Amino acid sequence: MNQIKRLYRSRFNRIVGGVCYGMAKYLNVDPSMVRIGWVLLAILGGTGVLAYLICWIIIPEAPFGT
Numbered sequence: 001m002n003q004i005k006r007l008y009r010s011r012f013n014r015i016v017g018g019v020c021y022g023m024a025k026y027l028n029v030d031p032s033m034v035r036i037g038w039v040l041l042a043i044l045g046g047t048g049v050l051a052y053l054i055c056w057i058i059i060p061e062a063p064f065g066t
Contacts, residue, residue, distance in 0.1 A: 008062035017056040 007026045010018035020038060024031035041048025 007059055009056070009059045011062050011064070017052070018061070019052055019055045019059060022059060022062070023055075 005026060008022050010021040010025070013021040013031070015035070020034045021031045024034040027034070038048050038052055041051065
């Protein structure tokens with residue numbers, strides 16, 4: 001049966017808000033790669049900081065038990 005993939009922020013595997021780990025899990029990639037991408041976006045123009053804050057607000061936290 002097809003399960004719907006959902007994007008959640010991590011409750012436990014987080015450094016700041018759990019956004020990077022949640023995105024890495026959703027995209028099935030290493031969380032370190034996502035974190036490096038966010039840092040590069042933050043350094044190269046500053047859009048990474050704003051995008052991270054928006055994602056932190058918009059993306060819901062993972063429910064308990066997942």
